[in-house]
Amino acid sequence: MAKKPIAPKTTALNNSAKIENLKPHTADATNQKMTTDHGVGINDDQNSLKAGDRGATLLEDFILREKITHFDHERIPERVVHARGSGAHGVFKLYKPIPELTKAQFLNDTEIETPVFVRFSTVAGSRGSTDLARDVRGFAVKFYTQEGNFDLVGNNMPVFFIQDAMKFPDLVHAVKPEPDNEMPQAASAHDTFWDFISLMPESTHMIMWAMSDRALPRSYRMMEGFGVHTFRFINDKGESNFVKFHWKPLLGVHSVAWDEAQNISGKDPDFHRRDLWEAIQSGNFPEWEFGVQIVAAADEHKFDFDLLDPTKLIPEELVPVQRIGKLTLNRNTDNFFAETEQVAFHVGHVVPGIDFTNDPLMQGRLFSYTDTQLIRLGGPNFHEIPINRPVVPVHNNQRDGFMRQTINVGKASYNPNTTGNNDPAQVKAADGGFVSHNERIDARKIRARSKSFFDHFSQARLFYNSQSEAEKNHIVDALRFELGKVKTIAIREKMIGRLTQVDNGLASKVAAALGLAVPKQELEPINHSIPADGNPADYQPIEVDSKLKVSEALSMANTIKDNIKTRKIAILAADGVNDKSVNDVKKALMAAGATVEIIAPKLGNILTDKNAAIAADESLLTVASVFYDAVYVPGGKKSVATIATEPDAIHFLNEAFKHCKAIAIDADAQAVVDATYFAAAAKEDGIIIEGDVKKLGDQFIKAIAQHRFWDREKARKVPA
Numbered sequence: 242m243a244k245k246p247i248a249p250k251t252t253a254l255n256n257s258a259k260i261e262n263l264k265p266h267t268a269d270a271t272n273q274k275m276t277t278d279h280g281v282g283i284n285d286d287q288n289s290l291k292a293g294d295r296g297a298t299l300l301e302d303f304i305l306r307e308k309i310t311h312f313d314h315e316r317i318p319e320r321v322v323h324a325r326g327s328g329a330h331g332v333f334k335l336y337k338p339i340p341e342l343t344k345a346q347f348l349n350d351t352e353i354e355t356p357v358f359v360r361f362s363t364v365a366g367s368r369g370s371t372d373l374a375r376d377v378r379g380f381a382v383k384f385y386t387q388e389g390n391f392d393l394v395g396n397n398m399p400v401f402f403i404q405d406a407m408k409f410p411d412l413v414h415a416v417k418p419e420p421d422n423e424m425p426q427a428a429s430a431h432d433t434f435w436d437f438i439s440l441m442p443e444s445t446h447m448i449m450w451a452m453s454d455r456a457l458p459r460s461y462r463m464m465e466g467f468g469v470h471t472f473r474f475i476n477d478k479g480e481s482n483f484v485k486f487h488w489k490p491l492l493g494v495h496s497v498a499w500d501e502a503q504n505i506s507g508k509d510p511d512f513h514r515r516d517l518w519e520a521i522q523s524g525n526f527p528e529w530e531f532g533v534q535i536v537a538a539a540d541e542h543k544f545d546f547d548l549l550d551p552t553k554l555i556p557e558e559l560v561p562v563q564r565i566g567k568l569t570l571n572r573n574t575d576n577f578f579a580e581t582e583q584v585a586f587h588v589g590h591v592v593p594g595i596d597f598t599n600d601p602l603m604q605g606r607l608f609s610y611t612d613t614q615l616i617r618l619g620g621p622n623f624h625e626i627p628i629n630r631p632v633v634p635v636h637n638n639q640r641d642g643f644m645r646q647t648i649n650v651g652k653a654s655y656n657p658n659t660t661g662n663n664d665p666a667q668v669k670a671a672d673g674g675f676v677s678h679n680e681r682i683d684a685r686k687i688r689a690r691s692k693s694f695f696d697h698f699s700q701a702r703l704f705y706n707s708q709s710e711a712e713k714n715h716i717v718d719a720l721r722f723e724l725g726k727v728k729t730i731a732i733r734e735k736m737i738g739r740l741t742q743v744d745n746g747l748a749s750k751v752a753a754a755l756g757l758a759v760p761k762q763e764l765e766p767i768n769h770s771i772p773a774d775g776n777p778a779d780y781q782p783i784e785v786d787s788k789l790k791v792s793e794a795l796s797m798a799n800t801i802k803d804n805i806k807t808r809k810i811a812i813l814a815a816d817g818v819n820d821k822s823v824n825d826v827k828k829a830l831m832a833a834g835a836t837v838e839i840i841a842p843k844l845g846n847i848l849t850d851k852n853a854a855i856a857a858d859e860s861l862l863t864v865a866s867v868f869y870d871a872v873y874v875p876g877g878k879k880s881v882a883t884i885a886t887e888p889d890a891i892h893f894l895n896e897a898f899k900h901c902k903a904i905a906i907d908a909d910a911q912a913v914v915d916a917t918y919f920a921a922a923a924k925e926d927g928i929i930i931e932g933d934v935k936k937l938g939d940q941f942i943k944a945i946a947q948h949r950f951w952d953r954e955k956a957r958k959v960p961a
């Protein structure tokens with residue numbers, strides 16, 4: 242079960258070190274004159290310089306040329322993965338020092354408020370693709386610590402598709418749009434992806450996550466984050482402990498339904514970006530607790546999986562997550578491009594006290610991130626871009642290169658030197674110089690996969706078995722959808738064979754929808770990752786009988802469900818709405834921390850039965866139920882008559898029902914219920930029909946906190 246926060250809510254949040262650091266690079270045109278890039282005042286920004294009234298434009302027009310040239314060069318290459326993202330600033334505050342584990346200063350001083358920049362992303366889609374694609378979400382955090390930048394470049398799922406970075410380009414080529422026709426955009430439901438997956442048994446665990454509701458977050462604010470790899474903590478005695486990093490959202494972990502996701506993708510592809518932006522703008526600062534799972538160096542081999550294998554998680558039942566601090570996002574960007582687009586994360590950006598392991602995926606990442614920034618941001622000086630600068634001074638003998646900003650004074654750009662007093666001076670470990678962990682290595686150079694990485698199914702099974710009934714059904718539906726889009730029958734068959742390794746019931750449910758039979762076992766020996774001279778028999782997955790069969794922490798059904806903070810509630814109303822019925826419920830919802838919007842047939846004001854004007858926040862044409870967590874229909878004869886006969890309003894309610902949301906209806910508005918297709922089901926959980934608005938408000942709040950009533954999907958009553 243998710244735990245309550247263990248520290249009081251921080252009030253004065255201070256990201257001033259980074260704000261000060263960005264200030265000299267910030268430009269505000271308020272009350273300023275227009276100039277060229279070189280500071281010359283511009284007299285006419287409307288017309289180019291021409292030879293006469295109707296004549297040709299003159300090459301001499303340096304103002305036009307400068308403007309067009311800059312425009313022509315505005316775009317930079319998008320990230321090869323995680324191209325679509327949204328960022329925000331915030332702070333990290335520690336709850337309690339952990340000197341026995343790490344010497345990292347920001348994890349040892351509860352007074353420090355470390356500024357951070359966070360970028361959330363989807364993985365497969367292009368920059369302009371939809372936020373609601375079925376996909377993994379990136380969760381990248383840059384801590385601007387007093388000892389330099391620490392980047393925790395994680396995802397919202399704790400494991401990964403592959404075990405070795407060697408396979409990353411293959412994975413990404415497979416999931417990206419197919420190369421001949423550049424389709425489909427931001428989707429894994431196509432042949433090349435499932436072809437690759439069907440040949441890579443090591444991806445089975447991650448596939449369970451990617452096909453689960455975790456791939457459809459309700460909000461970036463409501464997803465977990467994971468560092469994925471096992472890292473090392475190093476204390477000031479040089480001792481190492483293994484650590485897995487976690488982010489636990491204080492709003493709980495919640496998702497939308499697949500039908501809803503597809504709907505949102507059409508109606509508001511910026512849904513998550515907007516949600517994050519608006520939450521921060523309105524002071525509803527998103528919060529996560531920072532968690533660590535610690536494994537003593539001596540216990541490295543005590544698990545039935547390898548800590549270095551990134552397709553495995555450490556179940557929380559085996560090693561609990563200790564919550565050691567809190568991340569709060571409290572400031573939107575001033576400029577998307579300058580900050581969110583130009584921010585450059587790197588797994589290799591660590592500070593003293595944090596170190597790497599030999600996880601072969603992590604090792605490859607340590608090369609990839611700087612390399613990609615060199616092409617994406619155009620050269621070796623991307624660390625000078627304001628968003629990437631640490632808040633501490635930078636001195637070394639790196640020089641020159643495209644777009645160098647720093648003017649290094651003095652003659653010495655080498656070390657050792659006498660011309661510059663041998664500065665900048667190396668830093669002793671005791672004074673914060675980074676020293677790599679002195680891990681003992683005594684090995685042959687080999688190109689191979691460790692046998693300890695060969696159990697591909699036990700944790701896939703653990704994940705599937707830990708899901709609630711509704712979550713399991715969603716995995717079945719997702720696989721039916723994705724494999725149904727695959728054109729090559731042999732790939733579908735192979736995947737059904739693979740699913741039998743996880744759960745026969747799962748395999749047969751998916752197979753039934755594909756019109757396929759379930760093979761008794763894998764159709765052929767798995768021939769993944771076999772070197773040209775390898776013997777397939779040596780590369781078969783091994784079966785591990787894990788003692789742990791179910792892990793509560795893996796199911797979203799066990800998440801926080803005790804509040805409705807920041808939830809978006811729709812009230813459908815029209816002229817003549819009952820004043821008390823609309824206002825009392827609205828007040829109760831807002832008092833509980835929700836955002837409430839009045840949606841009317843048209844924009845402008847509506848008049849209550851007491852002739853009071855209420856502004857409509859939206860009209861039925863500008864929004865849809867998929868933008869809201871719940872819906873309420875107040876009483877008032879005339880309003881009820883309008884809503885009951887308004888097709889868009891009835892569609893709104895039907896859809897909210899279909900997506901298993903809480904619905905509250907004033908008993909006076911029974912005519913509205915009668916017009917919906919769920920009239921007969923109106924006694925179900927999550928549907929409140931009540932004449933006493935106080936009671937209605939209380940019950941409605943409890944229902945919204947449940948997030949969804951997935952039971953409505955039972956017997957396929959609704960196709961959510």
Ligand code: HDD
Pocket residue numbers: 320321322323326360361362378379380381394395396400401405406409468469470551584585586602605606609610613614
């Ligand atoms: Fe990666 C971006 C997370 C494996 C190579 N990755 C990127 C971002 C996130 C992750 C969140 C976006 C950062 C941002 O917002 O700018 N990547 C992961 C996780 C992985 C992972 C959690 C597995 C545990 N990645 C991975 C491998 C490689 C890369 C194995 C290559 C060997 N990732 C990249 C990249 C990107 C990137 C190509 C694209 C843009 C960028 O780095 O800055 O270098």
